[in-house]
Amino acid sequence: MPETGNTGTTAGEAALPASRKQEAVPGLALGLALLSAGPVVILVLLIVVLSFLSPYFLTGRNLSNILAQTAVISVVAMGQHLVILTRGIDLSVGSNVALASVVGALSFHAGAPAIVVIAVMVGCGAAVGAINGLFYVFGRLPHPFIITLATLSIAKGLALQLADGRAIPGMPGSIDALGREAVWGLPGSVFVVAGVAAVLFVMAKTMVWGRWIYAVGGRPDAAVRMGIPVSWVLVSVYVISGLCAGIGAVILAGRTDAGSPLFGNLLELDTIAAVIIGGASFLGGRGHLGHALIGAIMIGVIRNALNLLNVNVFFQLIVIGVVIVIAVESDVLRNYLEGRMRVMQAGRQS
Amino acid sequence: MSAVATSIDHAATTDDPVLAVRGATKRFGSVVALDDVSIEVRRGEILGLLGDNGAGKSTLTKCISGVHQLDAGAILLDGASTQIRSPADARFAGIETVYQDLALFDNLTPGQNFFAGRELAWPQWLPRGLRFLQQRKMDAETRVLLANLKVTLPRLDAVVAMMSGGQRQAIAVARSTVFARKVVILDEPTAALGLRESRQVLNLVAALRDQGNAVILITHNMEHVVELADRAVVLRQGRKVGELMPTKDNKQELVSMIVGA
Numbered sequence A: 001m002p003e004t005g006n007t008g009t010t011a012g013e014a015a016l017p018a019s020r021k022q023e024a025v026p027g028l029a030l031g032l033a034l035l036s037a038g039p040v041v042i043l044v045l046l047i048v049v050l051s052f053l054s055p056y057f058l059t060g061r062n063l064s065n066i067l068a069q070t071a072v073i074s075v076v077a078m079g080q081h082l083v084i085l086t087r088g089i090d091l092s093v094g095s096n097v098a099l100a101s102v103v104g105a106l107s108f109h110a111g112a113p114a115i116v117v118i119a120v121m122v123g124c125g126a127a128v129g130a131i132n133g134l135f136y137v138f139g140r141l142p143h144p145f146i147i148t149l150a151t152l153s154i155a156k157g158l159a160l161q162l163a164d165g166r167a168i169p170g171m172p173g174s175i176d177a178l179g180r181e182a183v184w185g186l187p188g189s190v191f192v193v194a195g196v197a198a199v200l201f202v203m204a205k206t207m208v209w210g211r212w213i214y215a216v217g218g219r220p221d222a223a224v225r226m227g228i229p230v231s232w233v234l235v236s237v238y239v240i241s242g243l244c245a246g247i248g249a250v251i252l253a254g255r256t257d258a259g260s261p262l263f264g265n266l267l268e269l270d271t272i273a274a275v276i277i278g279g280a281s282f283l284g285g286r287g288h289l290g291h292a293l294i295g296a297i298m299i300g301v302i303r304n305a306l307n308l309l310n311v312n313v314f315f316q317l318i319v320i321g322v323v324i325v326i327a328v329e330s331d332v333l334r335n336y337l338e339g340r341m342r343v344m345q346a347g348r349q350s
Numbered sequence B: 001m002s003a004v005a006t007s008i009d010h011a012a013t014t015d016d017p018v019l020a021v022r023g024a025t026k027r028f029g030s031v032v033a034l035d036d037v038s039i040e041v042r043r044g045e046i047l048g049l050l051g052d053n054g055a056g057k058s059t060l061t062k063c064i065s066g067v068h069q070l071d072a073g074a075i076l077l078d079g080a081s082t083q084i085r086s087p088a089d090a091r092f093a094g095i096e097t098v099y100q101d102l103a104l105f106d107n108l109t110p111g112q113n114f115f116a117g118r119e120l121a122w123p124q125w126l127p128r129g130l131r132f133l134q135q136r137k138m139d140a141e142t143r144v145l146l147a148n149l150k151v152t153l154p155r156l157d158a159v160v161a162m163m164s165g166g167q168r169q170a171i172a173v174a175r176s177t178v179f180a181r182k183v184v185i186l187d188e189p190t191a192a193l194g195l196r197e198s199r200q201v202l203n204l205v206a207a208l209r210d211q212g213n214a215v216i217l218i219t220h221n222m223e224h225v226v227e228l229a230d231r232a233v234v235l236r237q238g239r240k241v242g243e244l245m246p247t248k249d250n251k252q253e254l255v256s257m258i259v260g261a
Helices: A011-015 A018-024 A026-053 A060-085 A093-109 A114-138 A144-163 A173-179 A188-206 A208-218 A220-225 A230-256 A267-277 A289-308 A313-349 B002-013 B057-064 B087-092 B110-114 B135-148 B165-179 B195-210 B222-228 B251-259
Strands: A181-183 B019-028 B031-041 B046-050 B072-077 B095-098 B183-187 B214-218 B231-236 B239-244
Touching: A026 A289, A026 A313, A060 A093, A060 A188, A060 A208, A060 A230, A060 A267, A060 A289, A093 A114, A093 A144, A093 A230, A093 A267, A114 A144, A114 A173, A114 A230, A173 A188, A173 A230, A181 A188, A188 A208, A188 A230, A188 A289, A208 A220, A208 A230, A220 A230, A267 A289, A267 A313, A289 A313, B019 B057, B031 B046, B031 B057, B031 B072, B031 B214, B046 B057, B046 B195, B046 B222, B046 B251, B057 B095, B057 B183, B057 B214, B087 B095, B095 B165, B110 B135, B110 B165, B135 B165, B165 B183, B165 B195, B195 B214, B195 B222, B214 B222, B222 B251, B231 B251, B239 B251
Parallel strands: B031 B239, B046 B214, B046 B231, B095 B183, B183 B214
Antiparallel strands: B019 B031, B019 B072, B231 B239
C-alpha cells in the first residue's frame, strides 16, 4: 500500500506550486500570532503612551504602586484562570476574600499567632472553594455560575454577620509587613504573587494534573471517555481558586492592617476581566497563567493612568467594560481564523 | 510498544474469543435498546457490526467501552466475567474505542491526545495527578507510533483543531493503538471521509488487526465489510438477527437482514 499508506500530508501537497502554499496560510498565521501576542503588545503600547502623557507614570514609585495595587487581583485572577480553563466561573472570590479576612481578624483577636492567622485565612478560602467544587460536581448542578453565586451571597452575609458589619482593625505585624516595602522598592505582596505564580506555573505545565485541566476544558465528555477523573479535576480548580482568594485576603489584610466584610467588592468581575483581557479563552481549554497576570496588570495600569490623568472614577468602569468587549471579540476572531486555517489545511492536502 | 508484541504472541497461540458478550440487554426507559444479544470476537479478527440506525450497534459498543452499563448479561474478557463500570475500567482492561465523534481534544497536540488519561509520568509513588509529565518520552513514542502506522502529520506541535478531517480520524485511530492490548472498537470510522481518506483509515484498521487485536468495526459501507470483516453480525431493533462470513456473493443477503426484508 505504498501509494495509500500515508494519511495527512501527502504527495498532493508537494505537487502544489510553492507560491500558493506560501500565500495560503502565512496571512492567517500572522493574524493568529498577532492575536496571541495582542495583550502584551497592547500593554507595552499603553505604557509607552502613558509615559508621555504623565511624567509621573514611569517613576519607580508609581510602578511599584501599580504592582502593590494589583497584587490581590493578580493572585485571585490566577485561581479564576484555572476555573475558566475548565469552562467554569467562580463568582464567589470577592466575598470569599471578605470572609477570609474577617475570620483571620477574629482569630488574631482571639490570640492566634501570625502563622495560624495566615493558615486560617487561606484555609477559609480553600473551604469555600471546596464547597463550590463539591456542590457543582456532586450536586450535579448544570453550571458553576449557580453555586458560586450562592456562596457569593452566603460568604458575604457571613462576613457581615461575624464582623457586625464593620471592619476589624489589627493584624499581626508579619502580615502587615506584606504591605510595606520589602526589597528593591517593591512591597512584600509582590513576592507573594510571584511565589504563587511560580508554584501554579509548575503545577499547570509539568504535572499530569495540569494536562488534565486543559483536557477537561477542551472537551469534558471526551475527558470522561479517556478515563480522566473529571470530577476531581473540577473540584481541585475550585479549591485552588478559593485558596488564591484566601491568599488575596492575607495580602489585603496586610495592606490595610484590618479584616473587613467590605473587602473584595466586585473582585469577581475584576478577576474575570483580567483573565479575559489577558487573552485566555472564555470557551475553556485555552490560555496560561501569564494571561491572568498580564490582564491584572493591564487593569491596574488603566486604573492608575486614569487616576493620574484626573479622569472621573465612574469613567474607569466604562473603560474596563469596553476593554472586556474588545478582548472577548478578539477571542471570537481567533476561533474564526483557526477555523479558516483548518479549511486551508484540508484544501491543501486533497 | 511492548504491549503490541505480546498480543501478537497470543494471537498465534489461542483461538478462544478474547471478548465475549452474553445475553446483553439494555433498556432506556421503556425502550429496549438491546435484547439478549451475544457476540464473540477473537484476536487478529475483524468483526463487522451492522444494522440500520437505532439497531443498537452504538449501544452495544458503549456498554463494552464502559459508557453505559448492561441491565442484564455478561461481558467476558479472555473467558473471565468482567465488570466494566466506566470508560477508565474498559481502557484498563485493554479495550480501546474510536468514537464516532472522535473524542479528540482540539486544544491539545496529537501526542498529548494520544496519552490523554494515560500520561507517562513519574514518580510512581505519587497519586497519578500529581506526577510530573515525561514529555520527551511521550513525544518520542508519538513519533515512533505514527511512523509505524505510516501516518504523517504536518506538525506534531500544532493543536488538533488545525488539522483536517482525515488527519483527525487518523489521530483518533492511531490513539487507540497506543494502549490497545485486546479489543479495539471503531464506530463508523469512515463516515465523514472522502474516498482516499477512507482508504487510509481502512489500512489503519487492518494494521490494528495485524497487531493481534480483536477489532469490532461498525460501518454502513458494505464494500468495507466484505473487504475487511472476517465475520459480520447484524442487529435489528436491538436483536441479533444474523451472523455470517461476508463475501461478495452474500452482500445482498446482509442488506436484507439489515433492513428486515
